[in-house]
Amino acid sequence: KNxxxxxxxxxxxxxxxxxxxxxxxxVSPFSxxxxxxQDTGRGPVSxxxxxxxxxxxxxxxYTATLDADTKQxxxxxxxxxxxxxxxYICVVITNxxxxxxxxxxxxxxxx
Amino acid sequence: DAGVIQSPRHEVTEMGQEVTLRxxxxxxHNSLFWYRQTMMRGLELLIYFNNNxxxxxxxxxxxxxxxxxxxxxxSTLKIQPSEPRDSAVYFCASRRARxxxxxQYFGPGTRLTVT
Numbered sequence: 001k002n003x004x005x006x007x008x009x010x011x012x013x014x015x016x017x018x019x020x021x022x023x024x025x026x027v028s029p030f031s032x033x034x035x036x037x038q039d040t041g042r043g044p045v046s047x048x049x050x051x052x053x054x055x056x057x058x059x060x061x062y063t064a065t066l067d068a069d070t071k072q073x074x075x076x077x078x079x080x081x082x083x084x085x086x087x088y089i090c091v092v093i094t095n096x097x098x099x100x101x102x103x104x105x106x107x108x109x110x111x
Numbered sequence: 112d113a114g115v116i117q118s119p120r121h122e123v124t125e126m127g128q129e130v131t132l133r134x135x136x137x138x139x140h141n142s143l144f145w146y147r148q149t150m151m152r153g154l155e156l157l158i159y160f161n162n163n164x165x166x167x168x169x170x171x172x173x174x175x176x177x178x179x180x181x182x183x184x185x186s187t188l189k190i191q192p193s194e195p196r197d198s199a200v201y202f203c204a205s206r207r208a209r210x211x212x213x214x215q216y217f218g219p220g221t222r223l224t225v226t
Contacts, residue, residue, distance in 0.1 A: 032212060043115070043202050043217025044154075089154065093213045103153040 002027040004102035012108045021105045023073040023090030035075045036089040080109045115218035123224045129191040132221045136205030145188050146202040193225045
């Protein structure tokens with residue numbers, strides 16, 4: 001069964017600190033992996049996308065990594081800001097365009 | 112572009128009533144998705160359409176749920192009769208079927224409360 005597991009479930013950090021969110025998946029055949037950010041009360045918004053051949057992709061202070069061999073991805077947030085408080089959802093997409101969503105990691109950044 | 116538009120943003124109704132949620136996808140997008148999100152179960156795909164045709168409705172919980180897409184710019188998700196366990200945030204998303212990255216653009220969601 002295609003699955004996407006994220007950890008931790010929730011995380012609290014102080015403003016300015018870095019953090020790393022994890023995503024493990026069993027989805028196949030793999031096409032690409034996206035990280036979405038979902039602010040409270042809003043729909044998810046795509047942060048990064050990585051295909052099979054990409055190991056790392058950055059979007060400002062967000063850096064995603066992908067190890068297609070071990071089927072693991074991470075999202076690293078550098079110098080966190082209060083506005084980074086949100087849920088971060090890992091989504092793995094197959095060649096047929098079918099998306100499998102993780103349950104998300106809820107990040108709280110405190111001043 | 113206004114993005115995906117959903118209405119209403121909030122709906123409070125009594126058990127047994129019919130609820131209709133509405134979605135207008137981004138112009139030019141020919142795939143449309145309905146999701147339900149709860150704290151317990153996260154985001155669940157209910158149904159998706161390609162070119163107005165339902166492709167996969169295996170996520171629709173039961174016969175009380177139905178979805179239609181009469182044209183490329185409008186879709187509805189109906190719950191009849193509604194039950195308290197239907198309380199959730201319902202998202203609509205759209206994408207271009209030929210987008211190699213398969214990015215879905217989500218609407219702001221409809222928060223449904225059934226009392």
